[in-house]
Amino acid sequence: MSRRTQENIIALALLGIFIGVIVMSLGYGPRARMIPLPLATLGIILIVIQLIWQNLRSTDELQMDMLSMLTRQAEGASAASQRSEEGGKPNSTWRREVMALAIVAALVALILLMGPIPAVFVFAGGYFVLSRHYSWFAGLVYTIAFTLAIYLLFVVALEVQLYYGLLEPLVERYR
């Protein structure tokens, strides 16, 4: 997928959000929509300008827009940084992006299922083992030390009331 297509998808998503805000705001009273309505309208205008502008420019100039052209603000640096960021990246970047997203999602899922402290133990331990950056023994030691530190800090020192996860009723049932 080309950079321009990606930029267009993001801009269209934002456009959708701003349109959604307008539709929802129309259901509120005049005072409640006093700021959201004009602001979302402004957002739509900005995104439409951005869409038109980015589809009229060459790929190298995607980081510029009309106001940047008027002010000549930082476009050279921005375009250069854009090129340097994009240059040399393998086409499989998206696979690693999906992987990064999956890692974060896995931690969130673990927290929702088990609660924060067991989730941290499983996630950190699993990450250390699967990344093979440390030996399994060193990984285990780091995981125990880290989980203990999190427990002492948040539960003992800060007295945070823990969440026990969606699996807790199941555990209780078979206990």
Added chain:
Amino acid sequence: MLEAIVSGLAALLTPQALLFMLIGVVYGLIIGILPGLGGVVAMALLLPFTYGFEPAATLALLLGAHIATVWGDSVTSILFSVPGSAKGLSLCFDGYPMTKQGQATRALAASATGALLGGVIGAVFLALSIPLIRPVILALGPSEYLMMALWGLTIIATFSEGSLIKGLAASALGVLVAFIGMDVVTATPRFTFGSEFLMDGISFPVAMIGLFAVAEMMKLYLKGTAIVDRSLITEVSTVWQGIRDAFHHWWLVVRSSLLGLWIGVLPGVGASVAGLAAYAQAMQTSRNPEKFGKGAVEGVIAPDATMGANEGGGLMPTLAFGIPGGESMALLLVAFIGLGVVPGPDMLTKNLSLVFSMVWIIVLANILVTLIGLAICPYLARLPTLHANLMVPVVLSVCFVGAFATRGHIEDVVVAFVFGVLGYLMDKYHYSRANFVIGMVLATMIERNLHISLTLHGEFFIFTRPLTLILFILVIVTTALPFVRSWHRKRSAAARAGATVGTAGGGT
């Protein structure tokens, strides 16, 4: 007054008060470094331990912890581009690039020294201005606060690198996200989709954790190495360089401190706005504005000096009127009640020695934070060299547990995840995250003050209130300034080019 200054200091020079201050500072530094847990959490957790002690010792513990969290916040912004709260956001712009250039020690030392100087200057001016500041605060109303919030939004123009339209769209989105939840003015639930959880709105620290910390860890995973690879970039800076930088830019420190003091005095404006305003003024007044965002040490010194002074300023409305300048000052009010002290105008007459004790606490706590900070700078600077395979699981875990701990709602973990993905996409497609955050910070302030101004002064309040009009003109001028300066630079460059061609033509 001199007697009050001396007795205020004497009350602090007891072993109990000094020990409490040390405990508060160390504890505040640890809390400040943890994402999502800022000065408010630090003070709230200490509050139950404060009853039954001497007022000076209690305040040393509370204020010491609060002041230390400010610098603790700066540390993660500089080292990982992960601000623990909105206050630290402005430190990411130049602090993080300095870290990536192998100048983390210098940035941390400059930050600590800037905070110390700001804190001391702020405290001195606070002491001097105690008799003068009361009429100033009373002269300001909601319409003036609205203009100041708008001024904060217009600073956005300064931060929109590359695409101003994308930057403005990001700030509009930030403002709209802040409107999720129950509208405090009309009691209308907005954009909640019937969710009870969303009625409370999006927690600001949770959104910050997602936008910056989670997104940065996703980027670090993609990079696959440490933030700073010592085989490519060696740490070339020293603590002394940072200290020298702060003193070398003394005029910037003074200006930023006074700005921080002034913003702190205004109830409800907050240190996050102060840090961003300081960064903007440092950039606009710099001889080399093009270096900002790429590792300019002034971009670290100015926000820290401002935030250091801001704490002193925040005390003024709390003490003089019983109006807390922010959440942390509201907690301080609770502590006052526990101590049997009634804030209000009498505070500046009958309890003046206690007021000066607090001024001294600000000075001494800042000195303590800086001494500890400078001592640990070289060790902290090694943190970004840790490999991604260690950093990613550790930081992600702390962030999500921190997000949960902020309000004790498990839904906040999901919110942090959503904002993490949003932050990653915004960074990748250059929709400024800073603008988004500024929009979120200022949204409520703008809406509340707009409604009150319309109710109190009518539709044309901008023109009927002279001070509002002056501030409105100031907003327009600061918005136009980057454009005018850019146009002026272009014209000068064109004139120079013309002169060069003319000279060359004359020579032939």
